[in-house]
Amino acid sequence: MIKEPVELIKAGRRQRRRRWIAVTVSLAILAILLCCAMLLLGNTIYPVKEVIRALSGDSVKGVSFAVNTIRLPRMLAGLFAGFAFGIAGYVFQTMLRNPLANPNVIGITSGSSAAAVFCITVLHASGAIVSAASVIAGLATVIVIYFLSRGRAFSIGRLILIGIGMQAMLDAVISYLILISSQQDIPAALRWLAGSLNGSQMRELPPLVLTVMIFAPIVILLGKHLNLLELGEQSATSLGVATDKTRIALIVSSVFMIAIATATTGPIAFVSFLSGPIAKRLVGIGFSNVIPAGLVGVNLVLAADLIGQFAFEVRFPVGIVTGLLGAPYLIFLLIRMNRRGEL
């Protein structure tokens, strides 16, 4: 018996939905396991029972400090920053229809970093001011890149080239700011070069948590439209998407998340670049990959931080581990895109 076409489509859709759910749940479980590992592992490995007691507020000698002051903030920073990087990277890649067009490559992260370093080393500001400045700088970078790349005809290639140029300039600014900063500011400022979870503190986290809580749901809700935008301006409009509004909402939300995450942990290399393609690989196409991309981001950051902390004799900051993992993938992707003539 040949099934009706509608039945076939429905069956396919059911199958894809099952796969989406299975992948998302597995990613979430993996993320939870990694979170637990972040809390349990360290210089001293405490029994699970004591860690739980320390977390629930009892003061346990030694354990409370290690878990509540060092490991918990580190884990939360990685969790929320990874989610933010993953989602924002996916949004840019999907909207610009090019995996290379992510905040890391086109200089948005450098813009936020430069602003954060400026606030810390020159203005000696902290907290809300740093967050606000990095958001404004991130948005400004997006606007500048967009207007510069409009030219005679918009092209993603032009946008990426201009973004790389902007990044080179902003990195020069960061180097200069670090040079003129006073000695005690340097460790804080250096974080903006590689990205690190070392020394994350509880009091730095509220802006990040709040931003992700507000903007991640917006992006998730708009995720369906994002897939339609990928089909192209005209198709999306005819399918009922208010393209300009959706696009602006998506960009603003993503830049907010990227900027605040960058201001908290520094630009953790390649997470925003890797998450989208990996999620797409795992889930396939058809459904919105926003949540899976965010979860992949979380897993990448936490796993890379664990590797950086424990796999070698020396502790590597998380940004270097993700850089070592991500860069070969970037090269592989380039080779594949070049072979297929997609660039």
Add this chain to the structure above:
Amino acid sequence: MSSSSALTDRRQKLHTPRNFTTVLIVCIVLLGVCAVASLVLGSRPVRFHELIDGLFHPDIDSYGANIVRKRIARTVFSLLCGAALGVSGALMQSVTRNPIADPSILGVNTGAALFVVSGIAFLNISTANQYIWLALAGAAITAVFVFGIGSMGRGGATPIKLVLAGAATSAAISSLVSAILIPRAYVMDQFRFWQVGSVGSGSWSSIATFAPFLIVGILIALMTAPALNALALGDDVATGLGVRTGVLRLIAALAGVVLCGAATALAGPIGFVGLLATHVMRLVLGPDLRFVIPMSAISGAVILTISDVGGRLIGSPGELEVGVVTAFIGAPILIILAMRSKVRSL
């Protein structure tokens, strides 16, 4: 008026750009000005009589005169490095027939850096003579790798493909460099001075190490310039004009890599000088490489020396690395080129 005289007219025009004398004079004046500025300006400015003492009266042993003497080597070194980087940029742009080719954009600098770091960390290398060979090898291998990736697929090596291949390779290599450095404090210490991308370490001995590479590289560049002009018309036309394109590319690229590798080995990674120097000269002189290549040497020297002086003034009392300054003033050229190029050629 016969057609043959029109032809000769045109050939003559091509031969010397109209404004060549003006440009040459301006460049040489600039060269002199920035050489003097490099001797005089810095965290401790030097007075005029001290400058004269330092330059012409070796028997006077005042504080200011000694500062001038120290700065002489630095100035000569930065002029030579700038010249090497300028010519290297011009060569790479012609070989790849690509306006954005520059040692730093192609990731060649970071390739040299990786080899130098590995040399310090694993082979206990510590002298400039040994650095230079490692840096050359690193530069050459990276250049081949990046160009290989960038020219895959349809359309050959377009600017966007080359830039991305270079950026990706740079990112990969920088992570490797950090991974090698972090556990080894002693390497970090030695490397830090090198990576600063500074001509401040310039001494007469490093100039002596550098000079042979510079001379050979620039001679090759000058000799290949006419053939590179033909190559600019396209491979087919060049072959028709009797140019063996494969051999030419190989030799010219080798010269470009030697020039930038040697400069990187001694001064650390310095970016965007080649891009800036060559494009300014093309803008004022037109496309003829027989003029653009030697003038890129002069403009590269001017740009690097001005950047070095600027870095000393901005970063006072310390100094801002010259590589940071050149990136800041050179990167806009990349943006402008990207804005002006046609979509098709990206």
